[in-house]
């Protein structure tokens with residue numbers, strides 16, 4: 001795991017977008033794992049800008065989102081399909097047929113989860129997985145006690161998550177109670193992952209995810225098992241990390257990061 005601390009949330013999001021753009025230019029057929037949430041909006045804004053200004057080409061890539069609510073129509077403004085169309089897909093030249101999200105309306109949800117896993121396999125696995133961080137420490141919707149080897153499945157959302165997402169739905173009671181999410185095992189199989197967390201509300205959980213023991217109670221801690229995970233944070237989210245000097249030293253000295261400094 002590597003930790004990169006940026007001065008602001010804008011700088012953190014820009015760095016994530018630049019890493020993604022670099023990978024996409026190196027491999028136009030990139031299979032991207034995508035995340036939703038407020039934090040990611042800044043990354044997507046940068047990617048849309050790079051598409052418009054720098055001709056960043058999405059025409060050959062494929063995308064798989066981490067999760068989707070159960071029971072929402074794609075046209076529902078709170079569905080993640082709507083989020084992705086609104087913030088990214090509609091503004092870049094990705095082929096809509098290559099954009100994938102779990103179908104939260106499937107009559108057989110377990111079969112849908114198996115189909116989604118199979119589809120990821122058929123595309124050769126995920127090359128680069130973007131991840132946000134829930135306040136309870138979840139990645140995707142892998143709520144506390146998610147098995148470390150779990151695959152795509154239906155999860156019940158915890159009260160903390162319902163509270164965190166209530167404002168989008170106009171009240172906690174309106175938030176769907178369940179979602180389909182890639183499992184921890186699915187995420188750990190991606191070839192590269194980038195976790196982005198900004199703001200002081202994420203400081204406590206980032207410190208646990210990076211420097212705490214691995215536990216299924218906080219699924220982000222399992223990223224310590226990931227073969228190539230980069231954690232990008234702003235100063236606020238980094239405030240409770242103990243080894244900040246070490247992380248800064250690595251970022252300042254590792255040749256791989258030279259183009260991003």
Ligand code: GLP
Pocket residue numbers: 035036037038039040066067131132133134138139140141161
């Ligand atoms: C939801 C998503 C997560 C995401 C989280 C972060 O819970 N299912 O994948 O990480 O939101 O949200 P925000 O960026 O709004 O804090």
